Amino acid sequence: MNITNEKVTAYINGLYQPLNPFLESLRQEAENNAIPIILRETETLLLTLLEIKNPLRILEIGTAVGYSALCFAISKPSSYITTLELQERLVKTAAVNFEKAGVKDRIQIIQGEALDTLLKLEDNLKAGKLDSFDFVFIDGAKGHYLEMWDHCIKLCKPGAVIVSDNILFKAMTASDLYLDHRRNKTIVNRMRGYLRYITSLPGVVSTVLPVGDGVAISVIGEM
Ligand SMILES: C[S@@+](CC[C@H](N)C(=O)[O-])C[C@H]1O[C@@H](n2cnc3c(N)ncnc32)[C@H](O)[C@@H]1O
Numbered sequence: 308m309n310i311t312n313e314k315v316t317a318y319i320n321g322l323y324q325p326l327n328p329f330l331e332s333l334r335q336e337a338e339n340n341a342i343p344i345i346l347r348e349t350e351t352l353l354l355t356l357l358e359i360k361n362p363l364r365i366l367e368i369g370t371a372v373g374y375s376a377l378c379f380a381i382s383k384p385s386s387y388i389t390t391l392e393l394q395e396r397l398v399k400t401a402a403v404n405f406e407k408a409g410v411k412d413r414i415q416i417i418q419g420e421a422l423d424t425l426l427k428l429e430d431n432l433k434a435g436k437l438d439s440f441d442f443v444f445i446d447g448a449k450g451h452y453l454e455m456w457d458h459c460i461k462l463c464k465p466g467a468v469i470v471s472d473n474i475l476f477k478a479m480t481a482s483d484l485y486l487d488h489r490r491n492k493t494i495v496n497r498m499r500g501y502l503r504y505i506t507s508l509p510g511v512v513s514t515v516l517p518v519g520d521g522v523a524i525s526v527i528g529e530m
Contacts, residue, residue, distance in 0.1 A: 310475045310517050310520060311519075323348075327381060330374070345374065349518060350378055357382055357383050362386055363385065363441060364438055365442045366390075366440040368421045368459075369390075369447035370416055373390070373401030374404075376390045380405075387414075388415070391417050391421045392417075393421065421451075421455060422458065442467065443468070446472040453501045469524075470524055471525070473520040474521040474523045476494065476521065480499055513526075
């Protein structure tokens with residue numbers, strides 16, 4: 308089920324302006340090929356947050372064809388992005404897109420299971436080979452957000468912003484009435500646990516918004 312009113316969403320999306328013609332055609336291609344990329348309204352929310360936060364180092368979990376990473380790189384020309392993707396085929400496509408957009412020098416794409424990569428990034432941070440991040444976008448496997456959060460928080464600077472996408476998961480997180488298939492029950496339970504966790508964590512301010520498929524924005528308090 309769509310979590311938002313369709314007419315209102317259509318109106319908001321009528322105001323949407325693509326960042327540039329390359330991203331406009333990449334969005335079209337991804338939508339035509341059923342490749343999941345951020346929704347238009349999620350994109351504008353992210354771009355607004357980037358303007359407020361002005362991050363230098365951005366971590367993304369879930370690259371797909373590189374659409375959201377390109378939004379970050381293009382809207383914030385001084386930023387460096389590390390993006391993690393499981394599927395080799397998508398990593399190759401994203402790398403081509405980063406090159407075509409002329410930003411490949413500012414985006415590092417790491418192929419593999421995100422939880423493994425996050426552990427390696429933690430080791431690199433401890434060894435002084437990596438700087439911490441000030442903006443994180445979690446958009447990978449929905450059943451593992453909590454584990455990803457636990458790694459990400461260790462990789463973040465105080466004051467960092469963590470944005471989690473698809474947290475309402477077609478309204479299923481809000482109520483079992485919307486459950487489309489029994490197999491989604493585990494993901495839904497985990498997502499509920501994740502939202503309970505990030506909204507009650509001392510030192511972290513989180514908000515859960517019904518934008519796109521649901522977006523949580525968390526600010527990690529200065530310690
Ligand atoms: C929703 S898509 C990401 C879309 C992208 N952020 C965008 O908006 O352009 C989620 C991606 O996460 C990847 N993914 C899923 N499980 C993963 C895992 N365990 N480790 C790394 N990547 C994973 C999928 O292959 C998929 O490409």
